[in-house]
Amino acid sequence: MAATTRTEHEPASHGSTCFFETGPDEQAYLTEHLSGSTLHFEKGALTTAEQLPHWAKSVEVLSVFVHSHIGPDIIDALPNLKLIASRSTGVDHINVQAAESRGIAVANVPTYGENTVAEHTFALILSLSRKVHKAIVRAGSGNFSVEGLQGFDLKGKTIGVVGTGHIGLHVIRIAKGFGMNVVASDPFPNRIASEILGFTYVPLDELMSESDIVTLHAPLTPQNRNLIGMESIAKFKRGALLINTARGGLVDTQALLKALDDGILSGAGLDVIEGEEVFSEEKQMLGNPNITDEKLKTAVRNLSLLQRSDLVITPHIAFDSREAVERILNTTIENINAFHAGASQNLVHS
Ligand SMILES: NC(=O)c1ccc[n+]([C@@H]2O[C@H](COP(=O)([O-])OP(=O)(O)OC[C@H]3O[C@@H](n4cnc5c(N)ncnc54)[C@H](O)[C@@H]3O)[C@@H](O)[C@H]2O)c1
Numbered sequence: 001m002a003a004t005t006r007t008e009h010e011p012a013s014h015g016s017t018c019f020f021e022t023g024p025d026e027q028a029y030l031t032e033h034l035s036g037s038t039l040h041f042e043k044g045a046l047t048t049a050e051q052l053p054h055w056a057k058s059v060e061v062l063s064v065f066v067h068s069h070i071g072p073d074i075i076d077a078l079p080n081l082k083l084i085a086s087r088s089t090g091v092d093h094i095n096v097q098a099a100e101s102r103g104i105a106v107a108n109v110p111t112y113g114e115n116t117v118a119e120h121t122f123a124l125i126l127s128l129s130r131k132v133h134k135a136i137v138r139a140g141s142g143n144f145s146v147e148g149l150q151g152f153d154l155k156g157k158t159i160g161v162v163g164t165g166h167i168g169l170h171v172i173r174i175a176k177g178f179g180m181n182v183v184a185s186d187p188f189p190n191r192i193a194s195e196i197l198g199f200t201y202v203p204l205d206e207l208m209s210e211s212d213i214v215t216l217h218a219p220l221t222p223q224n225r226n227l228i229g230m231e232s233i234a235k236f237k238r239g240a241l242l243i244n245t246a247r248g249g250l251v252d253t254q255a256l257l258k259a260l261d262d263g264i265l266s267g268a269g270l271d272v273i274e275g276e277e278v279f280s281e282e283k284q285m286l287g288n289p290n291i292t293d294e295k296l297k298t299a300v301r302n303l304s305l306l307q308r309s310d311l312v313i314t315p316h317i318a319f320d321s322r323e324a325v326e327r328i329l330n331t332t333i334e335n336i337n338a339f340h341a342g343a344s345q346n347l348v349h350s
Pocket of ligand 1: 117163217227316
C-alpha cells in the first residue's frame with residue numbers, strides 16, 4: 001500500500017471531513033463540489049488507529065474505499081465521528097455494528113456500478129471463453145500459432161447468476177444479449193425481473209450443476225463466507241467457469257484450487273480474491289496488527305493463483321470506469337451533504 005500522505009495544513013478543529021484512498025483527480029473533484037466543511041485528504045488506506053494523525057479527534061465525517069478496514073480501534077480513536085461515508089456498495093470492510101453502537105451512521109453508494117461491474121464480469125468471461133489472456137501473451141512474444149487457443153461460444157450456453165440485485169440483473173441483461181440461457185439464485189427472488197428478463201430461479205445446487213458459467217454477485221456476509229467451498233465444488237457442472245467480481249471471501253481459495261486441479265472447473269475469472277488487502281498493503285504489511293498470520297497464510301496461498309494460466313485475475317477494478325467513479329463521488333457528496341442537512345441517505349445497518 002502506498003504510504004499515507006498528509007496535506008500541509010491541519011484541518012480546522014471542528015466538523016472536518018477526512019477522505020482516505022483518494023488520488024489527485026478525486027481530491028480536486030471533491031474540493032470543487034463539497035463545501036461547508038474542512039476537507040482533508042489521505043492517499044493511502046486507513047487500516048489501524050496508529051495511522052490517525054493527532055488532529056483526527058476533530059473528524060466528524062470519515063470517507064473510505066474498500067481497502068480501508070474500519071474496526072473498533074479506529075472508531076474509538078475518533079470521538080467526534082458521526083458518519084462513515086463509504087465510497088463503495090459493499091461495506092464488509094467496516095464494522096457497522098461497532099459504529100452503530102457508538103451512534104455513528106454508515107452510508108454507502110448503493111447503485112453506482114451495476115453496468116460497470118457487469119461489463120467487467122463479461123470482460124473476464126470473454127477473456128476465458130476466447131482465451132484472450134493467453135492469446136495476448138503469445139502474440140506479444142511474436143508467436144502467432146493458434147494451437148490451443150480455440151474458445152467456445154457464449155450463445156446457447158447457460159449462465160448461473162448468484163445474487164440478482166443491481167449488478168446481477170445487469171449481468172442477466174447482457175447475457176440475454178449474447179443469447180445465453182439464464183438461471184439465478186437469490187434468497188429474495190425478484191419475480192417481476194425474472195418474468196420481464198426471462199430467467200428462472202433455482203436453488204444454488206441446481207444452478208451449479210446446470211451452469212456452464214457461474215458468476216457471483218452476492219454481498220460478503222458471515223453467512224455467505226465461503227459460499228463456494230470444499231463441500232460445494234463437486235456440484236459444479238464439469239468444466240464450468242467461475243467468475244467472482246463480488247468479494248473474495250465468497251470463495252474458499254483452497255476449494256477453488258482443488259476444483260481447477262481436478263478439472264471440475266476449467267477456469268476462473270477473479271476481480272477479487274480472499275486476502276487481496278495483503279497484496280495492496282504490501283509495504284505496510286510487517287508490523288500492521290490487522291495483517292494477521294491467518295491473512296498472511298491466505299496471501300501466500302493466493303500467490304500460487306497468480307501463476308496459473310486457467311485463471312484471469314484483475315486487481316479489484318470492476319468498479320473502476322471513468323463514469324462509475326464520477327457517480328461514486330457524486331453520491332458520496334450527496335450522502336455527506338444530506339448528513340449535514342440532517343436528512344441522512346443511503347444508510348446501511350448491521
Ligand atoms: N469488484 C468490484 O469492484 C465491485 C463493485 C461493486 C460491488 N461489488 C460487490 O458486488 C456485490 C453485489 O452488488 P449489488 O450492487 O448487486 O448488490 P445488491 O445488494 O443490489 O444485490 C445483492 C443481491 O445478492 C443477494 N444475495 C445475498 N446473499 C445471497 C446468497 N447467499 N445467494 C444468492 N444471492 C444472495 C441479495 O438478496 C441481493 O439481491 C456487492 O455486495 C459488492 O460486494 C464489487
